[in-house]
Amino acid sequence: MRRIRVIGIGTGNPEHLTLQAVRALETVEAVFVLDKGAEKADLVRLRREICERFVPKPYRFVEAQDPERDRAPSDYAAAVEAWHTARAALYEALIERELEEGACGAFLVWGDPSLYDSTLRILERVAARGRLAFAYDVIPGITSVQALAAGHRIALNRIGGPVHITTGRALARGLPPGTGSTVVMLDGDPRFDHLDPDLTIYWGAYLGSPEEILLAGRLGEVGSEIRRLRAEARARHGWIMDTYLLRGPDAA
Structure with a gap:
């Protein structure tokens, strides 16, 4: 059976890779990368550098054009559904074409596959279609949330308190009541006018x-x-x- 490894690669530093991720890369024959256009060519370049550094045997670096996505849809859920459907068809074609039976391929995921990334959901769709048999496993990576806290030398949570992780789209509706520490991701155009100016913000990019x-x-x-x-x-x-943490004035 074909095997797929979904490997978290951190947020831009090759040294973010865990020993488990390095060992996983040693097993692959093909690495699948979605090209998101010239503006994000650095993201492809970094993945290529990681492979050149950590894959010790011949392998194929397989690039494919990411399906187009509506970035300002009237129906966000429907737009994401259509995008995931197109990606699932692409993933299935890539795996079938580029991996022989018994071979191992990998998707290198920015940050960690568990947090605001679609790779696992799309592989689940491919498996559910039933046309292509494959097994897959997941190797965790350092998230931008962890890197943000490390960069600012802070703990994410107040003492004994929760941490709320959300998106810029959700933050546009305001912070939930009683939230002490909120991490905001995927905010394409941060606007803070509707938020309490006395909040403390810890922001980081790249x-x-x-x-x-x-x-x-x-x-x-x-x-x-x-x-x-x-x-x-x-x-x-x-x-x-970029990612940021918002903390109320009473947060320890």
Whole structure:
């Protein structure tokens, strides 16, 4: 049976790879990578560098064009459903074409496969279709959430308290009542006007990479600076990945 390894690779630093991830890479014959266009060519380049460094035998680096996705849909759930359906068809074709029976392939996932990544859901769809038999396992990686906390030298949670992880889309509706610590991911255009200016924000972009940017402070004082830095960095690199933690003034 074909085998697929879903490997978390961290947030931009090849040294984020765990020993388990390195050993997993030693077993692969093909690495599947989705090309997201020229603006995000750095993400493909980093995956290629990881393979060159950690795959000790001949392998194939298989690139495919990521299906188009509506970035401003009127129906978000329907748009994601259509995108996942297209990705599932693509994954199935790649695995069938590029992996012989008994061979091992890998998908290298930014951060960790368990957190705001679609790879596992899409592989489940492919398996459910029943056309292609394969087994897969998951190797965890360092998330941007962990890298953010490490960069700012902070604990994510207040003493004995929960941590709420959400998206920029959800944050647009405001923070849930009584939330002490909230991590926000996938915020393509951070706007803070509707939030309490007395919140403390810990923000980071390109976490774990040589281009890492960190800024923290009272939201009312640093919010506009974060937006400025973010716009400049995006213009410079052509893409940006950033994450931030919001903490109320009473959080320990």
